[in-house]
Every structure is written in structure tokens, then in C-alpha cells.
Amino acid sequence: METLSLLGQGFVIALSPLNIGLLLMGCFVGTLLGALPGLGPVNGVAVLIPLTFAFGFDPTSSMILLCAVYFGCMYGGRISSILLNIPGDEPAIMTTLDGYPMAVQGQAANALAISGVASFIGATIAVIGLSLFAPILARAAIHFGPADYFALYILAFATIGGIAGVDPRKTLLSAMIGLVLATVGLDPISGVPRYTFDSFHLYDGVEPIVALVGLFAISEILMLLEKTLKDRPKAIPVGSWLPQWGAIWRTRWAMLRGSGVGFVAGVLPGAGASLGSFMAYVAEKQTSNKKGTFGKGDPRGVAAPEAGNNAASGGALIPMLSLGVPGSGTTAVLLAMLVSLNVQPGPLLFERQPDLVWGLVASLYMANITLLILNLPMIGIFTRLMMTPTWALMPIVAAVTFVGVYSISNSVFDLEMMVFFGVLGYLLRKLDVSLVPLVLGLLLGGDMERNLRRAMSISDGDWSILIASPISIGLYILTAGFLALSVWLAVRDHRQSQADRLTEG
Amino acid sequence: MGVVIFVIAALYTRQAGTYAITFGDVLGPTVFPIIVGIPMMLLSASLVVFPTGQVDWPAPQRMWRQLAALAVLVGYTLTLEPLGFPLATFALIALIGIILGGAPWRAVLLGAIMAPALWALFDQLLGLPLDFLGELFVAD
Numbered sequence: 281m282e283t284l285s286l287l288g289q290g291f292v293i294a295l296s297p298l299n300i301g302l303l304l305m306g307c308f309v310g311t312l313l314g315a316l317p318g319l320g321p322v323n324g325v326a327v328l329i330p331l332t333f334a335f336g337f338d339p340t341s342s343m344i345l346l347c348a349v350y351f352g353c354m355y356g357g358r359i360s361s362i363l364l365n366i367p368g369d370e371p372a373i374m375t376t377l378d379g380y381p382m383a384v385q386g387q388a389a390n391a392l393a394i395s396g397v398a399s400f401i402g403a404t405i406a407v408i409g410l411s412l413f414a415p416i417l418a419r420a421a422i423h424f425g426p427a428d429y430f431a432l433y434i435l436a437f438a439t440i441g442g443i444a445g446v447d448p449r450k451t452l453l454s455a456m457i458g459l460v461l462a463t464v465g466l467d468p469i470s471g472v473p474r475y476t477f478d479s480f481h482l483y484d485g486v487e488p489i490v491a492l493v494g495l496f497a498i499s500e501i502l503m504l505l506e507k508t509l510k511d512r513p514k515a516i517p518v519g520s521w522l523p524q525w526g527a528i529w530r531t532r533w534a535m536l537r538g539s540g541v542g543f544v545a546g547v548l549p550g551a552g553a554s555l556g557s558f559m560a561y562v563a564e565k566q567t568s569n570k571k572g573t574f575g576k577g578d579p580r581g582v583a584a585p586e587a588g589n590n591a592a593s594g595g596a597l598i599p600m601l602s603l604g605v606p607g608s609g610t611t612a613v614l615l616a617m618l619v620s621l622n623v624q625p626g627p628l629l630f631e632r633q634p635d636l637v638w639g640l641v642a643s644l645y646m647a648n649i650t651l652l653i654l655n656l657p658m659i660g661i662f663t664r665l666m667m668t669p670t671w672a673l674m675p676i677v678a679a680v681t682f683v684g685v686y687s688i689s690n691s692v693f694d695l696e697m698m699v700f701f702g703v704l705g706y707l708l709r710k711l712d713v714s715l716v717p718l719v720l721g722l723l724l725g726g727d728m729e730r731n732l733r734r735a736m737s738i739s740d741g742d743w744s745i746l747i748a749s750p751i752s753i754g755l756y757i758l759t760a761g762f763l764a765l766s767v768w769l770a771v772r773d774h775r776q777s778q779a780d781r782l783t784e785g
Numbered sequence: 786m787g788v789v790i791f792v793i794a795a796l797y798t799r800q801a802g803t804y805a806i807t808f809g810d811v812l813g814p815t816v817f818p819i820i821v822g823i824p825m826m827l828l829s830a831s832l833v834v835f836p837t838g839q840v841d842w843p844a845p846q847r848m849w850r851q852l853a854a855l856a857v858l859v860g861y862t863l864t865l866e867p868l869g870f871p872l873a874t875f876a877l878i879a880l881i882g883i884i885l886g887g888a889p890w891r892a893v894l895l896g897a898i899m900a901p902a903l904w905a906l907f908d909q910l911l912g913l914p915l916d917f918l919g920e921l922f923v924a925d
Contacts, residue, residue, distance in 0.1 A: 334907065449828050456825040463818050474818070498858065505851045505884065506843035671887030672895055675878040679899065682861060682877070683870075683907055683915070695862040703855065710842070729817040 283411055290638030293340065294646060302337070302345040303643055307650045310352015315666045316673065317360050319500070320369030321353035321553075321593070321610040326496045327677060329489055329617045330684025339621045340636045344643040346617065347597070350610050351403055351644065354553060354590045355651045358395040359662055362388060362582070371553040371589035374561040378574060378581030385577050393523030394531055394579050395586040396655040400648055402539040402587035406594025407644045409543055410601075414630075414637075418602035421627035426734040427746050431755035433728040436605045437717060438759045439548055448767060450713045457708075458721020461486050463729070488616040488722055490685055490694045491701045495715050496613075497681045498702025501674055503709065527579055534564050534580035535587040542588030546595025546608070553608060556592025557585035594644070601625050601637060605724070609716040616723055854884050870908070870915040875900035 293299065313324035325346050332342040357372030362379035375395060382391040424432065437455040463474055465485025541563050542556035564584035565574045574581045596608040604626035606612040618625055623633065630637055655662075685698050705715055732746075739745035747753055843851065857880045864873045875896040882892025908915045 449832055453825065453828045453832070456821055456828070459821045460818075460825070463821070501854060501881070502851050505854055506847045669887070671882050671885040671892065674885055675881040675892070675895065676899055678858070678881055679874050679878050679903060682865075682874075683903060686865070686915075687907065692862050692866060695865070696859070699855070699858045699862065702858070732817060732820075 283415060286415075286634060286638045287411060287642060289634070290640070290642030293635055293639035294344065294643035298337075299341055299344050299639070299643060300646075302341055303348050303647055304650060306345045306348025307352045307647055307654055310349035310354075311356035311359075311651065311654055311662055312352075312665055313349065314353035314356025314369055314372075315359040315662050316356075316668065317364070317366045319673075319677070320357070321350050321371075322613060323496045323500050323677075324353055325349055325610055325613045326489075326492045327681050327684065329613065329620075330493065330688055331680070332617070333489075333620070334684065334687045339618060339623045339633075340639045342617060342621065343614070343636065343640050346614055347640060347644060348647045348650075350593060350614070351590070351647050352651055352654075353610075354403065354593045355396065355399045355655050356662065357589075358399070358582075358586055359392065359659065360666055362391045362395065363663060363666075371557045371585075371592075373554070374557045374585035374589075375582060377561070377585075378576070378578050381575070381577030382579065382582060387527075387577065387579075390523045390527045390579065391582050392659055393656060394528050395582050396652065396659075397528050398531070398535045398538065398583040398586040399590045399655070400652040401535045402542055402590035403594050403648050403651075404645070405536075405539040405587075406543050406546065406591040407641065407648065409547075410594055410598055410644070411641050413547075414598045414602045414641075417598060418627040418630040421603055424627070424751060425749060426731040426738065428749055428751040428755065429731040430728060430735060430746060431752040431759070432603065432605060433724050433731075435755050435759045435762070436720060436724070438762045448763075450711070451717050454708065454713045454715065455717035455721040458718040458723075459725040459728070461491070461718075461722045462725020485726075486697070486722065487689070487694065488719075489620055489688065490697050491722060492613055492616055492719060493681055493685055494698035494701025495705035495719065497677065498699060499705030499709060499715075501678060502702065502706040504670065504674060531579050531583035534568065534583040537564060537567065538584035538587030539591040541584075542591035543595040545588070546592030547598050553589040553592040553596065553610075556595070557589035560588025560591075561585040601629060601640075602627060604727075606720065609719065612716060612719045612723060616719070619723065850884055854881060857881055857884070871900045871904045874903060 294303070309328075310321075310324065313319045314321065328346060328349060332345060337345070353369055354371065357367060357369040358375045358379065361367045361372040361375040362383050365376050365380040367373040367376055379391045379395065382388065437452065462485070465474065467474055538560035541560045542553075545556040545559050546553065561581065561584055564580055568580055569578075593608070593610070596606065596611045597614075600606040600611040600615055602625075604615070604624065606615045615625060623629070623636065681698075682695060685694055686692075688694065708715060708718070735745050736743075739748075747756065842848070857877060861873055861877045864876070868876075877896070878899050879893045879896035882895055883889050887895070904915055
């Protein structure tokens with residue numbers, strides 16, 4: 281009951297005219313960003329963060345806008361997957377497997393409608409889960425001491441390393457690069473400048489927003505430049521937008537199963553939406569691929585991954601809000617924005633700023649309904665905007681990125697840092713090193729060090745405090761479990777790499 | 786790449802040792818960088834010895850395009866203040882558009898429209914101060 285009354289107050293906040301306006305704008309922009317190949321949720325949100333600073337919104341409104349964009353991207357990604365056979369963003373890769381064949385067979389309207397409804401169901405289940413579980417987790421996390429937080433951060437890095445699928449050593453290394461970057465600047469406790477190379481610009485440390493925008497947006501431009509720039513394939517024309525409702529109804533179990541699998545994947549720190557849709561597709565294929573129709577345009581192969589990626593994106597908000605440990609790349613970017621606005625997510629957020637938490641949750645319910653409307657009857661608009669050529673889109677994105685970052689500090693040095701991080705991000709991506717752990721390291725590094733030092737101060741230099749509480753011991757056991765699992769997966773993947781390449785291609 | 790990271794990690798760890806001021810705080814600024822630096826050295830060393838994955842670096846022609854784009858981006862950071870926002874942004878949009886394979890006249894047109902539009906949006910509507918004319922044109 282308490283949750284319901286808090287949620288009621290949340291709706292009061294979410295229904296203010298400014299927040300409704302931001303919600304609608306965010307949903308529209310998000311769907312469009314998701315549908316445009318090359319711009320995904322991480323890039324989109326990273327580019328928009330400096331803009332929300334420029335507008336000067338309060339943290340609640342900024343979060344409502346950016347989460348609407350985030351959810352919108354998850355809806356939009358499927359449009360180009362189905363019509364172009366090019367995933368609009370990473371999580372939509374699985375949707376191409378059955379979505380494009382459906383469109384080729386003249387069932388584009390059905391595929392779009394099924395995936396739209398699946399997105400709605402997945403995201404709504406995730407938001408319900410968020411309202412139920414996030415407060416419980418936050419209440420449990422109140423009991424965490426500094427040593428427990430240190431253990432939690434280590435767990436977060438280990439899970440990211442385990443699930444990202446590539447060589448776990450590279451993922452851990454990426455997290456460490458992030459931690460190294462986090463130590464740049466004045467030491468928070470003693471005030472000693474570290475790794476500043478005597479540059480005053482670096483005394484405040486590496487501004488996470490600048491680093492993020494560089495890592496994701498600028499490196500995306502560089503990635504794009506190495507691909508062939510042939511014209512994109514023509515979108516499959518769609519005669520009528522009206523789907524057959526029976527076809528949607530038949531995929532209901534696939535949607536529910538996909539939502540469940542995706543939600544669990546999303547809550548795990550570091551897994552994120554791409555894994556959610558992948559696992560949902562694989563699970564659905566195992567349960568219902570009796571006649572070998574998957575991959576040839578089976579509607580259930582569209583419903584499950586779409587429900588999965590939307591459920592995962594909602595689920596990923598739970599650890600981010602209640603523990604301050606993001607569950608995916610995009611939630612890491614959202615965390616960076618909250619920290620920059622002086623809002624520290626974590627268990628205390630629910631007590632100190634219930635308006636922000638519940639206003640956001642309420643607006644997510646509304647975002648889902650808005651997105652369902654945008655994505656079913658109004659889908660024609662997006663299919664037309666989706667064809668914006670890359671040569672026109674990317675320069676504008678670059679310009680907006682630069683203005684946004686410049687507007688934060690009016691410093692050309694920040695722009696140079698951004699370009700530097702763009703190159704770094706590009707090189708790491710080429711080397712198969714995931715950027716998400718790096719971002720996590722950069723964001724959490726300061727807190728991780730502070731908690732370690734606080735714990736050591738409490739124990740007066742006795743290292744055994746790190747394993748003194750049952751919470752931290754439990755977390756270390758989980759960490760060890762995940763590391764073992766990831767090594768096992770890496771060894772198995774190594775053997776199966778040939779088969780994997782086939783499914784990824 | 787493993788070698789580069791190993792060298793950086795080693796320098797980083799060595800540098801950490803020099804921050805040896807401890808007062809009132811048990812660990813001081815030194816210990817955490819060492820905790821990060823040493824496993825980093827081990828991991829990068831293991832990647833040097835047992836590498837995984839192969840990288841397809843882009844063809845030289847593509848690489849030139851990337852370098853050109855980088856030059857434009859760096860050029861923008863250098864020209865933004867001297868030239869002022871609209872002019873520098875016009876060059877940025879037009880040049881990146883051309884590098885991305887747009888028809889030159891269209892890219893120039895896009896820049897000519899978008900640069901003043903962005904300036905109007907940010908400076909006039911949102912109240913972010915962006916110089917219309919740069920330092921080169923405005924005598925103090």
C-alpha cells in the first residue's frame with residue numbers, strides 16, 4: 281500500500297505540464313534515435329545530457345526526459361531491424377533474425393505491431409518490477425557499510441566482465457582503465473593532486489560527461505567512417521499499417537516469457553538490454569522452435585527479443601537507482617548525469633528524494649503508453665524520418681555534441697578531452713574492449729576508493745575489515761562465482777567461436 | 786596494445802608511490818592506485834603473452850578519411866573561439882558531411898542552414914553565451 285501512495289504522489293509530479301511535455305518529446309526523440317541506424321540509446325542519451333544541463337532542468341525533469349529517450353530507443357530499434365535488416369541499435373540485433381524475413385514475406389505490418397506490443401508488455405512488466413523491487417533493495421542496502429560497498433563495486437566489475445561475452449581479461453582491463461582515469465585530479469581526502477601532469481584543467485579530475493560523450497558519440501563517427509558508405513538498402517514498402525490482431529494474440533506467451541528472461545538479465549549489474557534480448561530469443565527458440573521456423577520469419581522470434589530488451593532496460597534501472605551501480609551502458613550514462621546534478625543514487629535516494637524516484641517511475645508508466653501510441657498508429661512518420669542519410673545526420677550530431685559539451689564549462693579544453701576520448705573509445709572498440717566497464721570504473725572509482733579508505737580508517741589499517749561483515753563475504757562469494765562462470769563461458773565460447781560468428785553476422 | 790597498457794600501468798603504479806603524504810588517513814593517496822595498477826600490469830602482460838581476437842584495421846583509404854575527420858574535429862576546437870560559433874560550426878558540418886560522402890554542395894548548404902540555426906537555438910533561445918563573431922573579428 282505504501283508503494284501505491286508513493287506512486288500516486290509520483291503521478292502528481294509526472295503530470296505537471298513541463299514533465300508531460302518533456303515526456304512526449306523524449307519518447308519521440310528516443311524512438312527516432314533508436315530507429316536511425318548508428319545512433320543507439322547510449323549515444324543518444326550521452327549527446328542529450330549536455331543539452332539538459334543547458335536547459336537547466338531540475339534532476340527529476342532531466343531524468344524523465346532522458347529515461348523517456350532511453351525507453352523510446354528500445355522501441356525504435358526494431359523499426360529499422362524489420363524494414364531494413366539493419367539493427368537500429370545494438371539490442372535490436374536479435375529482432376532482425378525473424379523480423380526482416382517477416383517483412384520480406386509481406387508481413388511487415390504484423391511484425392511491427394507484434395514488436396510494438398511486445399515492447400510495451402516487456403517495458404510495462406519491467407516498470408512494475410521496478411516499483412515493487414527497487415524500494416525493497418534500497419531498504420536492504422541501507423545496512424551496507426563502507427567495506428560492503430567496496431565489495432559491491434568489485435562484484436559489479438566482475439559481472440560486467442563475465443557477461444559481456446568477449447575475453448573477460450579485456451573487460452576487466454577496461455574497468456581498470458576507468459579506475460585509473462577516476463584517480464586523476466585532487467585526491468578527495470588528502471588533497472594531493474594526482475596524475476594531473478601539472479595541468480590545472482585536470483585538478484577537478486576527468487569530467488565524466490565529457491569522457492562519455494567522447495567515448496560514445498565521437499568514436500561512433502570514427503567507426504562509421506570505416507564502413508562502406510554505399511546507400512542503404514531501400515526499406516521494404518508497407519502497404520497497410522493495420523496488423524492482424526490475431527497474429528499478435530498468438531505471440532502472447534512468447535512476449536511474457538521474453539519479458540521475464542529480459543527482466544532478470546537487466547537487473548543483474550552489467551548485463552543490459554543486448555543480453556536481455558539475446559537470452560530471450562534463445563530461450564524462446566528452445567521452448568517453441570518445434571517446426572524449425574525460427575530465423576525464417578516466426579512471429580514469436582520477433583516478440584520474445586523485443587519484450588526481452590525492453591524488460592531488460594527497465595530492469596537495469598533497479599540497481600542504478602537503489603544501489604548506485606548501473607546495470608547497463610545507458611544506465612551508466614544516466615548515473616553520470618545524476619552525479620553531475622549532485623544527486624547520489626543509492627539507498628538514501630529513496631528516503632531523501634522520493635519525488636525524484638516516484639516521479640520518474642510514474643512517468644515511465646506514462647512513457648510506455650505514449651510509446652505504444654507513437655509506435656503503432658504513427659509508425660509511418662518514423663519510417664520516413666529513418667531514411668535521413670548518414671552524411672547529413674552525423675555532422676549535425678557532431679555539432680550538437682560540441683555545443684552541448686562547450687556549454688557546460690565554456691572551455692575548449694573540454695572539447696579537446698572529448699576528441700581524445702573519442703579516439704580512445706574508437707581504439708578500444710576496435711580491439712574488442714567493451715566501453716561500459718570503463719565508464720563504470722570512471723564513475724564508481726572515486727566512491728570505491730573513498731569507501732575503501734573509510735573502511736580502513738574505521739579498522740585503523742586492518743585489512744581484515746574488508747571481509748568482516750556477512751554482507752561483504754556474501755558479495756565476494758558471488759563475485760568469485762561470476763568470475764568462475766565467465767572464465768567457463770570464455771573457454772566455451774572459444775571453442776564455439778565459429779558457430780557464434782554465424783549467429784552474430 | 787597490451788604492451789602500451791602495460792607500460793602505462795607500470796608508470797602509473799610507480800608514480801603512485803611518490804604521493805607519500807599521510808596524515809589523519811590510514812591509506813593515503815598511494816594505496817588505491819597501486820591496488821589498481823598491479824592487476825592491470827598482470828592482465829595486460831597476460832594479453833601480450835596470450836592474445837585473443839584479431840583486429841581488422843581499416844583500409845588505408847578509410848584511415849585517411851578518419852584522420853581527416855579527426856583533423857576537422859581538432860580544428861574545430863582550435864577555431865571555435867577565434868572564428869566564433871556560426872563560422873566554425875559551418876565548417877565543421879560542411880567538412881564532416883563531405884568526408885561522410887555527401888555531395889559537396891549539399892553538405893555546404895546543410896552547414897549554412899544548421900550552423901546559424903544552432904546558434905539561434907542555443908544563444909538566443911536557451912541563453913547560452915556563444916560568440917557570434919570570434920576574437921579575430923572583434924577588436925577589444
